Every structure is written in C-alpha cells, then in structure tokens.
Amino acid sequence: xxxxxxxxxxxxxxxxxxxxxSKRLVRSVSQKLRKxxxxxxxxxxxxxxxxxxxxxTLYSRGxxxxxxxxxxxxxxxxxxxxxxxASDEGKGYKLICGTDETGVDCFSYGVKEIFWKKHNxxxxxxxxxxxxxxxxxxxxxxxxxxxxxxxxxxxLMTARLVCKKWRHLTTTPRFLQMRREGxxxxxxxxxxxxxxxxxxSGEIHVLDVFLEQWHRMDANILKGRFMFSVASIQDDIYIxxxxxxxxxxxxxxxxxxKTHKGVxxxxxxxxxxxxxxxxxxxxxxxxxxxxxxGSDFSVGQSLQIRQDRRPRTRxxxxxxxxxxxxxxxxxxxxxxxxxxxxxxxxxxxxxxxxVRTRSDLVGTKGGKRFVLIAVGGHGSWDxxxxxxxxxxxxxxxxxxxxxxxxxxxxICSGVVCNRVFYVYSETDKLAGYDIEKGFWIRVxxxxxxxxxxxxxxxxxxxxxxxxxLSVSWCEGDGQIGRRNKAVRKLWELDLFYLTWTEVSVxxxxxxxWNAVFMSDRNLIFxxxxxxxxxxxxxxxxxxxxxxxxxxxxxxxxxxxxHEFDAxxxxxxSMAVLHL
Amino acid sequence: xxxxxxxxxxxVPRTDRRIMSTMVEWCKKHTDEAATSDELKDWDVEFVMDMxxxxxxxxxxxxxxxxxxxxxxxxxxxxxxxIKGKN
Numbered sequence: 106x107x108x109x110x111x112x113x114x115x116x117x118x119x120x121x122x123x124x125x126x127s128k129r130l131v132r133s134v135s136q137k138l139r140k141x142x143x144x145x146x147x148x149x150x151x152x153x154x155x156x157x158x159x160x161x162t163l164y165s166r167g168x169x170x171x172x173x174x175x176x177x178x179x180x181x182x183x184x185x186x187x188x189x190x191a192s193d194e195g196k197g198y199k200l201i202c203g204t205d206e207t208g209v210d211c212f213s214y215g216v217k218e219i220f221w222k223k224h225n226x227x228x229x230x231x232x233x234x235x236x237x238x239x240x241x242x243x244x245x246x247x248x249x250x251x252x253x254x255x256x257x258x259x260x261l262m263t264a265r266l267v268c269k270k271w272r273h274l275t276t277t278p279r280f281l282q283m284r285r286e287g288x289x290x291x292x293x294x295x296x297x298x299x300x301x302x303x304x305x306s307g308e309i310h311v312l313d314v315f316l317e318q319w320h321r322m323d324a325n326i327l328k329g330r331f332m333f334s335v336a337s338i339q340d341d342i343y344i345x346x347x348x349x350x351x352x353x354x355x356x357x358x359x360x361x362x363k364t365h366k367g368v369x370x371x372x373x374x375x376x377x378x379x380x381x382x383x384x385x386x387x388x389x390x391x392x393x394x395x396x397x398x399g400s401d402f403s404v405g406q407s408l409q410i411r412q413d414r415r416p417r418t419r420x421x422x423x424x425x426x427x428x429x430x431x432x433x434x435x436x437x438x439x440x441x442x443x444x445x446x447x448x449x450x451x452x453x454x455x456x457x458x459x460v461r462t463r464s465d466l467v468g469t470k471g472g473k474r475f476v477l478i479a480v481g482g483h484g485s486w487d488x489x490x491x492x493x494x495x496x497x498x499x500x501x502x503x504x505x506x507x508x509x510x511x512x513x514x515x516i517c518s519g520v521v522c523n524r525v526f527y528v529y530s531e532t533d534k535l536a537g538y539d540i541e542k543g544f545w546i547r548v549x550x551x552x553x554x555x556x557x558x559x560x561x562x563x564x565x566x567x568x569x570x571x572x573x574l575s576v577s578w579c580e581g582d583g584q585i586g587r588r589n590k591a592v593r594k595l596w597e598l599d600l601f602y603l604t605w606t607e608v609s610v611x612x613x614x615x616x617x618w619n620a621v622f623m624s625d626r627n628l629i630f631x632x633x634x635x636x637x638x639x640x641x642x643x644x645x646x647x648x649x650x651x652x653x654x655x656x657x658x659x660x661x662x663x664x665x666x667h668e669f670d671a672x673x674x675x676x677x678s679m680a681v682l683h684l
Numbered sequence: 685x686x687x688x689x690x691x692x693x694x695x696v697p698r699t700d701r702r703i704m705s706t707m708v709e710w711c712k713k714h715t716d717e718a719a720t721s722d723e724l725k726d727w728d729v730e731f732v733m734d735m736x737x738x739x740x741x742x743x744x745x746x747x748x749x750x751x752x753x754x755x756x757x758x759x760x761x762x763x764x765x766x767i768k769g770k771n
Contacts, residue, residue, distance in 0.1 A: 244741055248748055248760065255764035264767060 250274050255289055257315055258684045290683045291315035292625045294645070295342060295373070296632065297327070297335055298676035301668050304355045305331045305676070310665045311373070312645065314630075319664050326369060326378050329355040332389040333365070334482070337623075337680040338397070339472045343381070344369045345479055346388040357672050364389050364485045368477075368496070373682065382501045384479060385494050391482030392519040394526035396540060397475045404476075404497050404504050404543075474499045476540060478526050480509065481516040489515050493538070510536060510545050517561035520624075522571045523600070529564050529573065535598075550603040557591050560615060565624040567650045571598045572608070572629070574622050576615045591615050595629075595648065595655065609655040613644055619674060625681040627651040630660075632679050636671040699746045703739070707746060710755055732762040 244252075253264055253275050265272045274280060284290060294312040298305075307328035311320045327333075333347025345368050350358030364387035370379045480493035493506045509516065509528070513536045519528040526538040527548070533556075535548040553575075556562065560576035572595055579592040593611035598604070617633035624630070629648045634641060645661040666673065696704070713719065713727055735743070740759060747755040 244744065245748070248744055248756070251756075252760045252763040252767065255761055256767060260764075260768045 246270075246274065250280060254280065254284055254287060257289075257291055257313075258293070259313065259316065259318075285683075292628060292630070293373070293682050293684045294623075294630055294632075295335070295337075295680045295682065296665065297333075297344070297678045297680070298331065298673060299665075300331070300357055300670040300673045300676055303353075303357065303670060303672075305329050305357060312661060314647070314660060317661065319661070322373075322376070324371070324378070330365070331357050331676045333678070334388075334391050334393045334479070335678045335680045336393040336395040336477060337682050338395045338475050338477075340372060340374055340682060340684065341472075342371045342373070342680045342682065343393075343395070343477055344371060345393060345477070346384065346391050346482060348389045357670075357676060363387075364483070374684065382496065382503055384496075384503050385505055386490060386492055387485050388479060388482035388490060389484075389487075391479040391490075392516045392528060394478040394480075394519050394521040394528075394538075395475060396521040396524060396526070397473045398524075398540065400474060400499075402474065402476070402497075402541065404495060404500070472498075478506070478519075478521075478538065478540070480506075480519065480526075480528060480538075495540075506538065507544055510547055513547070518564045518573075520564040520566045520571070522566035523569050527564055527566075527571060529562055531561060533562075548603065550598060551605055553605055557615075560591075560593075560618045563620070563622045565622050565629050567624045567629060568627055570650065571600060572596065572624075572650070573598065573605075574611070574620075574631070593620075609648060609657065611646065612657050612659075613646065617674060619677070621677060621679045623679050623681045625683055630679070630681055631657075632677070634666055634669070634674040634677055636674065641666040641669045641671055641673060696746055696749055699742065703742050703746050706739075706743060707750075707752070707755070711752070714754065728758055732758065735762070737766075 249271075253261065253271065256264055261275060265275050292314045294314060296310040296312070299308045299310065300306065301308075305328060307324045307326070307330070309322045309324050309327075311322060312318070313320065327344065329349045330344075330347045331349070334345045336343050336345065347365050348362040349365065350356050350362050352358065352361045366383040366385070366387045368381045368383060370381050371377075372379075475498045477496040477498075478493060479496070481490055484490050491509045491511075493509065494503045495506050496503045513528070513534045514530040514532040516528045517531050519526060521527070521540070524540045525546075526540060528536050528538070530536075533553050535550055537546045537548050538544070539546060554577055557576045557578065562573050562575035565572050565574070574593055574595055576591050576593045578589050580589055591614065593613070593615040594607050595609040595611065596605045597608045599606065611631070613633060615633075616635040616637070620631060620633040622629055622631045627650050629650060631646045631648075632643060633646075634643045636642075642663050643661070643666040644659065644663075646657045647660050648655055648657045710731065714724060719727070732740075740762065744756060744759045744763075747759065
C-alpha cells in the first residue's frame with residue numbers, strides 16, 4: 106500500500122507539470138463560459154442528460170485530489186482545447202462530449218467506463234456543494250481508497266472521472282478485488298430480447314437494483330437476433346446462439362430464419378463486445394450452465410464420447426450408473442474406462458499439453474477460468490437437439506460432451522450447482538452433468554407434485570442449493586365458491602436425500618409461461634412479462650433465500666415494457682451480474 | 685476498544701484540541717457498555733451529520749493515526765455518502 110502511494114506521488118508530479126500548462130490555457134476560456142453556463146445549467150438541469158454528471162469531473166485541480174475539491178472551473182470549448190491537450194498531456198486524456206446545444210464541453214479522463222446516460226439529481230446537488238466549499242485537504246491514498254471502495258457502481262463511474270488519481274485508485278486490480286470481496290457490490294439485471302414493432306431492437310434494459318433505476322443500452326450487434334440464451338459470470342455476459350430472419354431483416358420471423366452458432370461476450374463495465382469461439386452446432390434457446398473451474402480442470406475426459414456414435418447402445422451399457430448415482434463401484438469403473446480412453450488418444454493428449462503452456466496467455470483480464478455448457482435448444486431446422494457442448498475459457502474452444510440420456514427428453518431448464526449441471530426436462534426428469542468427471546447422471550428424486558403442463562419449471566441455484574420454480578394447482582381454501590388456482594411455488598431439492606420440499610410461494614399469479622428466473626448469490630430474481638388489456642406489462646420480483654421466510658418482494662413494475670411487442674415475452678432473457 | 689492507550693502519552697501530530705476532544709467523545713460513547721448497538725448507530729449518524737469536510741478530514745487522519753478502525757470506517761462511509769451526493 107505504501108509503495109503504491111509513493112509511485113502515485115511520482116506520477117502526480119508528472120501530472121502537475123502536464124496539467125499546469127493546460128490550466129493556464131483553460132482559465133481564460135473558462136472565465137467567459139462560466140457566466141453563460143451558470144445560468145444555463147441551473148435552469149436546464151433536466152435537459153442536460155448525462156452532461157452534468159460529466160461536468161462533475163471538472164472539479165479537480167491538477168494539484169492532487171482533495172476531498173471536497175474546489176475549483177468550479179469548466180474547461181471550455183473543445184475545439185480550441187483539443188490541439189493543446191493532445192500535445193501537452195499525452196495519452197489517457199480523451200474528450201467526450203461535444204454537446205453544442207448547451208455549449209458546455211467537458212474534459213474527461215478516460216471514456217471507456219462511461220456507460221450510463223441517466224441524469225442524477227443528487228449528483229447535481231453535490232456539484233453545487235463542491236463549488237461552494239473551498240479547501241485544500243490532502244487525504245492519504247489508503248483512506249481515500251477505502252472511501253471510494255464503498256461507492257455503488259454509478260457513483261464509482263463518476264468518481265473515476267474526477268481526476269487521474271481517483272481513476273488510478275479505482276481501476277487497480279487490487280481495488281476491484283477488494284470491492285468484490287467486501288460486499289460493496291450490488292446486483293444489476295440485464296434484460297435482453299426486447300422486440301419493438303416487430304424488430305429485434307438490440308436494446309438491453311438494465312436495472313440497478315440498489316437504486317432501482319433503469320438504464321438502456323443499445324447493442325447494435327444484437328439487432329435482428331432473437332431466441333438466444335444468456336449466461337453471466339464474473340463481470341461478463343455471454344450471448345449464445347439464437348436466430349436471425351433471412352427474409353425480413355431484423356424482425357422476429359419464425360418462418361424463414363437461420364440459426365447461429367456464434368457466441369458473443371459482453372462486458373457491461375467497459376461496454377465492449379467480443380466474439381468468442383462459435384459452437385459446433387447452431388442452437389436457438391439452448392439451455393446454458395456456467396461455472397468457474399479450477400486450473401486443473403480438463404475437458405479431455407469428455408472426449409471419450411467422440412467414439413460415441415451409437416448413443417443407444419452406449420447408454421444402455423452403462424445405464425446402471427445413470428440409474429443410481431450412489432453405486433460408487435460402478436462409477437469408479439466408468440472413470441477407469443475414461444482414463445484408458447484418454448491414454449489411447451495420443452493426438453489429443455498432445456493438444457492438452459499445448460494448451461497448458463498457453464494458459465498464461467488466456468485470462469488476460471485476470472478472471473478465473475470457467476466453463477460454459479450448452480445443451481439442447483433447437484437446431485437449424487427447428488428440430489430439438491439432444492447434443493451438448495462445453496466451452497473452456499482457457500482454450501476458447503467448444504468440445505462436444507456426452508449426449509443426454511435418452512429417456513430424459515427435451516430439456517427446458519438448467520443450472521449449475523456444486524459443479525454439476527442439472528437439467529430438467531419437459532417430462533419432469535432431472536439429470537446432472539458432472540463437470541469434472543464429464544458424464545451425465547440421472548437423478549432420481551421423490552416424485553414431483555403434478556404441475557401445470559404449459560409452465561415449464563425453472564431451476565435456480567443459490568449458494569450451493571438447488572431450487573426450482575414450478576406452477577401447480579392449488580386447492581381452494583375450502584370456502585364455497587373458491588376455485589382452484591394456479592400458483593407458482595419455489596421448491597428446494599435436498600441434494601443428499603433427493604427430496605423436494607416446498608419453501609415459498611410466489612405472490613403473483615402466473616401469467617407468463619416463459620418467466621425467467623436467475624440467481625445471484627443468495628438472491629433469486631424473477632421477471633414476468635405478459636400482454637394484458639392491450640399492453641405488455643413487466644413484473645420483477647426478488648427473493649432472498651438466506652431469509653427464513655423466503656418471501657418475495659416486488660422490485661419493479663411496468664417500467665420498461667411500454668413499447669415492447671407481445672413477442673418480447675417469448676424472446677426475453679435475463680442475466681444478473683454483481684457490479 | 686480499538687485505541688489502546690497503554691497508560692503512556694501518544695503524540696498525535698497535526699491535530700488540535702477540537703479534534704482530539706471529538707475523538708475522545710466518540711470513544712467514550714462507544715466504550716459505554718450501557719448503550720445498545722442500535723443506539724450507537726443512531727448516535728453515530730448524529731455524530732457525523734453536520735461535520736464539514738475540513739473537520740472530517742482532520743478527524744479521519746487522527747483516527748487513522750491512532751488505528752481507531754471503527755471510527756475510520758464510520759468516517760469513510762460518511763465520505764462515500766458525500767461523494768455519492770447524499771449528505
């Protein structure tokens with residue numbers, strides 16, 4: 106911590122020199138502009154969307170960073186500034202907005218982190234108070250760092266724009282790591298698949314759960330793509346598969362479409378998109394499972410299914426294992442056969458070694474290694490698929506995994522829990538893919554209570570617990586005239602005894618058969634969208650499983666879907682990130 | 685209690701009487717066994733309510749010097765709230 110402080114000071118000194126030149130230039134221009142802007146700003150604060158946030162950045166002098174920094178200097182007209190800034194200050198300085206309408210132009214360090222547009226009234230008031238106070242206090246870096254650590258994401262993004270020092274303090278890996286570990290993060294929900302006027306808009310609607318604020322992002326890369334699946338891990342979201350119309354470009358078109366193999370990675374913090382390796386099979390709405398793995402994980406074990414070209418006999422041969430996962434002797438036998446196969450696949454072994462030496466190249470962001478599994482979905486001719494593949498972030502490759510056991514059927518939901526990818530089928534069968542060992546196990550549980558057939562159950566996993574949301578008929582409470590009604594309930598599977606227990610009842614009547622439920626640590630988020638009385642409504646709920654009561658509460662109602670088409674209900678998907 | 689006075693004199697540089705007395709007041713309140721944690725929380729909120737930034741910074745420096753981690757945490761949270769735009 107102290108060495109960092111020293112180097113921070115050194116770089117600060119360099120900054121002083123760099124900045125002092127620009128300040129002289131700026132002062133004269135800013136004087137003129139300030140009078141004009143002062144008036145404009147106070148009157149038009151609501152129009153200045155996002156600008157006032159950026160203008161917050163200006164209140165820092167070159168001379169280090171003060172809590173309660175003063176200067177209300179505004180950097181003026183960028184056209185005159187741009188030339189000087191480029192030469193004097195070198196890299197890292199980028200001008201962002203040139204909003205000629207208001208005449209206020211900001212000078213901001215670093216553009217990449219800006220990804221939100223909403224105007225925040227509270228920040229505006231801060232701006233005023235900063236301007237009023239004039240003081241010169243130097244807080245030591247470590248204390249300042251601890252203060253910045255406690256900021257929620259939107260304030261953190263603002264803080265990064267204040268000055269170079271704050272930006273540096275808040276972007277070190279150590280800071281980000283501390284922020285992650287110290288429970289200073291909050292959940293963010295990303296809603297995909299909005300369809301407007303028949304077009305797949307490529308919009309992503311983001312809910313900051315903590316502040317209950319919605320933001321909107323445009324993702325051109327997703328325009329025209331529908332029926333894809335999303336999965337989130339660490340700070341990224343992966344968009345897998347999907348369809349695009351062949352004839353009516355951009356529209357949801359189930360008559361003539363092509364199915365994608367492609368996978369795209371989205372990082373909301375940097376608002377960047379990256380293509381990762383495509384799948385082997387094109388899939389729409391595949392069931393995804395994502396999980397971190399240790400560095401000793403090997404995909405090689407799943408290669409044994411390469412020989413698996415006659416699935417029925419193979420599956421029949423080891424059906425004992427599938428029937429009863431607790432027959433350890435059989436499992437061991439199976440594992441031995443896998444190892445033998447590995448040994449015989451010499452070319453594959455070589456490639457495995459090759460991969461290991463390259464491991465330091467991958468994971469440039471410092472993220473942990475993870476795997477993404479895609480099973481099922483529908484293929485290029487809309488046929489249901491029973492194949493599965495696994496993606497390894499280390500090798501950036503997809504490898505086919507064992508096909509689902511034949512009797513399981515079409516998968517409607519899946520989630521990873523304790524390094525096992527559980528999937529639930531439309532015929533109420535539960536299977537698990539052991540990620541480490543690389544094979545499927547049929548999980549025999551106590552019989553599941555009858556459910557409403559059209560509503561496919563959704564699996565979620567929280568803190569090592571496996572839960573499921575399912576809609577079933579609830580008997581009326583005995584009073585005359587009270588009919589049976591459909592109720593969505595939350596069940597938990599005891600992973601040892603394999604029994605289902607009802608743990609909670611969802612407060613909303615189930616109107617959306619494609620309701621999406623995602624979990625984030627101890628919270629389960631749910632979104633239901635349906636068309637009623639001529640408009641599409643959205644309901645977001647959350648449940649804390651660490652609570653004794655496991656009660657559901659509403660976090661947002663009818664905020665985003667005003668302009669959505671009814672087909673959005675079918676195409677929607679959601680991801681949760683802790684940011 | 686975090687601030688372990690061993691009975692000797694600790695020289696705290698760059699503080700004045702006001703700051704020291706405020707800090708002692710905080711320490712006294714927090715070592716008072718009669719106060720419940722809820723009471724303490726409310727008292728803390730009151731404590732930082734009207735502090736201006738200069739005072740806040742000085743107090744934080746002093747608390748940090750003396751390793752009064754609880755007080756430092758409280759003040760850090762206050763600063764974070766100020767950055768956020770709340771009071």
